[in-house]
Amino acid sequence: MTKKIAVINDLSGFGRCSLTAAISVISSMGVQACPLPTAILTAQTGYPSYYLDDYTDKMEYYRQEWEKMQQTFDGIYTGFVAGEKQIRQIFRFIDTFDTADTFLLVDPVMGDDGIKYDMFTQGLLNQMKRLAKKADIITPNLTELCLLTDADFHALKKLTDTEKLLGNIHRLALDFCPDGPKHIIVTGIRFTDEAGILQMGNLYVSENKTFLSSFPYIGQSYSGTGDLFASCLAAGIANNQSIPEIIQMSGQFLEAAIADSVKEHVPRNDGVNYEKYLHMLQLGTGFF
Numbered sequence: 001m002t003k004k005i006a007v008i009n010d011l012s013g014f015g016r017c018s019l020t021a022a023i024s025v026i027s028s029m030g031v032q033a034c035p036l037p038t039a040i041l042t043a044q045t046g047y048p049s050y051y052l053d054d055y056t057d058k059m060e061y062y063r064q065e066w067e068k069m070q071q072t073f074d075g076i077y078t079g080f081v082a083g084e085k086q087i088r089q090i091f092r093f094i095d096t097f098d099t100a101d102t103f104l105l106v107d108p109v110m111g112d113d114g115i116k117y118d119m120f121t122q123g124l125l126n127q128m129k130r131l132a133k134k135a136d137i138i139t140p141n142l143t144e145l146c147l148l149t150d151a152d153f154h155a156l157k158k159l160t161d162t163e164k165l166l167g168n169i170h171r172l173a174l175d176f177c178p179d180g181p182k183h184i185i186v187t188g189i190r191f192t193d194e195a196g197i198l199q200m201g202n203l204y205v206s207e208n209k210t211f212l213s214s215f216p217y218i219g220q221s222y223s224g225t226g227d228l229f230a231s232c233l234a235a236g237i238a239n240n241q242s243i244p245e246i247i248q249m250s251g252q253f254l255e256a257a258i259a260d261s262v263k264e265h266v267p268r269n270d271g272v273n274y275e276k277y278l279h280m281l282q283l284g285t286g287f288f
């Protein structure tokens with residue numbers, strides 16, 4: 001039977017992120033994406049103007065109706081939430097549908113590059129910490145890892161020694177593991193390799209394994225790349241692939257999409273030209 005993942009995230013008309021990214025990526029990898037929108041936006045929040053329709057009160061209808069249908073899921077994957085009340089709704093959803101055979105992947109969307117997103121509050125952070133601790137896998141960027149662990153992002157960014165930088169990130173992730181997720185992938189880490197080339201890396205940390213995957217930083221960051229990465233990870237786990245293999249595959253996919261977007265001078269808020277590279281994620285193309 002086709003695997004199914006409940007994807008709890010927002011739907012943005014423009015920005016190539018959130019549910020737009022998740023549905024296309026997960027479907028391309030042979031897994032059914034079942035969207036539960038947390039909000040409907042005319043465009044993602046990086047644009048100077050957008051309209052947001054909060055779906056907090058509607059999330060409960062999804063839970064009730066899917067429970068009536070006796071639905072089950074191989075995975076539950078959460079992304080953007082508009083506030084702490086939505087996380088409480090997510091806990092109700094998890095209580096209903098999380099089983100011993102269901103993985104929970106949490107992308108703790110709260111900020112980037114040391115800047116907190118507009119919806120961030122201390123209450124949201126407290127609830128997100130609870131949700132992340134309940135997860136099997138989390139995919140924070142460096143800003144979000146620092147928020148979850150009460151670490152100083154700017155102190156980390158000042159580290160010019162790559163070994164020290166990665167070592168500190170590894171320790172922060174490992175300290176979060178014992179009473180929380182078994183797997184942490186810290187995304188979008190910029191560092192300089194031994195040849196002096198600036199890299200963009202994803203660091204996988206578990207209690208007994210560490211794996212770093214990176215590719216040259218092309219000089220531009222884009223909206224939605226974290227959503228694309230987490231979606232690859234969710235579908236890959238549903239397909240019983242190893243996490244290091246999925247990280248490597250998704251890195252190659254994103255490298256191609258970002259390079260194409262830089263070449264075409266795509267604005268940052270528009271997200272990357274990933275659609276033409278979805279074939280790289282399909283079964284039978286050499287990655288599986």
